[in-house]
Amino acid sequence: MEKPYVIGIDIGGTNTVFGVVDARGTILYSDSIKTGQYEDINDYVSALATGLEGVIAKAGGKDQIKGIGVGAPNGNYFNGSIEFAPNLPWKGKIPLAQLISDKTGGIPVTLTNDANAAAIGEMTYGAARGLKDFIVITLGTGVGSGIVIGGNLVYGHDGFAGELGHVIMRRENGRICGCGRHGCLEAYASATGVARTARELLINRTEDSLLRALEPEKITSKEVAEAAEKGDALSKEIFEKTGEILGEAFADFIAFSSPEAIILFGGLTKAGNLIMDPIKRSMDKHVLKVFEGKTKLLFSQLKESDAAVLGASALGWEVKE
């Protein structure tokens, strides 16, 4: 009989959240541990295994679990390792999929990076059900991407494909990016990029704005969205600029893989039409004629609190029995 459940594990710098998921994308049992608390990877895996035993027991034991999927920063699908993840406590290459499988009595474990997990999640349970060619763009602290072509996730020859946060959007006087280069999409369209645009506008412009009541260095994209929703013109302009640059980038992505949809995922999507409308206008303006009006722009359909675990869990179904 087909095993009815999978487990999704979302590894973040602060928390590791995991849950047992059924075929319809419902998280039945979940729990979490603190990632940052375990400096030794073996201690971390032991604590994680203990947590997993708890939810597996509730689900009726490990014979009910088809596979475990892990979404992790810098996760490599090909070898199941986390490689040089700057925001995790463990350095170098960590063969995490193997470590987890060993500690859970041999349940098959598949691992990929968080944006790829989001793309598989959308395809399995979300906005991309039935789509074979689409791109998920994650707009959070950074900008990530999961690219699906012909129904398959694009891993590239080394497992690291889909770094669309690091295409260069401004080749002259581009902002410095966390990657050390200048002008990356991520430097403009991430939550921190939006906050940075806010600070720039507040300095370079003189008009009144609700944002002027805030301490500039601590402004967040959430506060900009709130001000924009209240009608603050400068805040709306910040989203306009962010959407403009995203739309330019999407026009280039479309020239590459001609996706049926681009799906927006992550914290910044809470801004709703404040971010969607300017992206759409910019994309329509910049796209090559042959692609005009063809690529849909969609928001993720995964519930935000569950999305990361669901996305990771979707990998669990890929296991061949």
Added chain:
Amino acid sequence: MEKPYVIGIDIGGTNTVFGVVDARGTILYSDSIKTGQYEDINDYVSALATGLEGVIAKAGGKDQIKGIGVGAPNGNYFNGSIEFAPNLPWKGKIPLAQLISDKTGGIPVTLTNDANAAAIGEMTYGAARGLKDFIVITLGTGVGSGIVIGGNLVYGHDGFAGELGHVIMRRENGRICGCGRHGCLEAYASATGVARTARELLINRTEDSLLRALEPEKITSKEVAEAAEKGDALSKEIFEKTGEILGEAFADFIAFSSPEAIILFGGLTKAGNLIMDPIKRSMDKHVLKVFEGKTKLLFSQLKESDAAVLGASALGWEVKE
């Protein structure tokens, strides 16, 4: 028994060249007709069919032919049509694969654009044998691309993916492109783009150059290459600038699909290391750290005179019997 031959048809604005090809990529019999001579598509297909009958007869009859592959500008793999090709005599959508199949007694016909045909040709007979993730960039009158991911050509949801000549490389004061937009890669890295760079440098600069003996409006990329080979500093600088921009573009392509190789194809590759060296320097300088040193830059291994027919013919092997 497996049929031993395929036919490749390369449709250009001036000539249509076709040939019978064996499994090792040898063109056994070939012929051509003048594309531009036939304003009516039916007359064209009749003339083509007559030409094909000739080479098919030499090959031992149509039972020896597994399939026909066609490379054509604006060719759509999904529906076998040429759609709104600006440099061909026939307007609108032409169901060319069907028309050719009907006129050749039902031999299966597969059609795609010329850059995709080049990519399949490299994979079947050329520099990409054994590779599953690579991009062919065609540097000719325009800049085209054929993208292979996981061993499959990327067609996108509409059959038009792989327009990498039309990613935007210069968003401020970008050159006008044939597509009507500004700053496209093609406006800089095509043969006409190189000639344009030559004219710009000759106007903006004062130093001596072999190119000053030529009529500016008629300078070709071939003449720039010849001057550069003779040691002309300004001409070398033209290739340096062209390579710089191609390397920047390739760094972005690598962030998308992380290919094992990027293969250069077409007229401009005759410049050899004059173009390859600056591309490589620029790509290495601009690529994201995780991809450093991973993607090979190669020249096409298809003989230039045969490449287009070979590329198209490779599609013929895809037919399922």
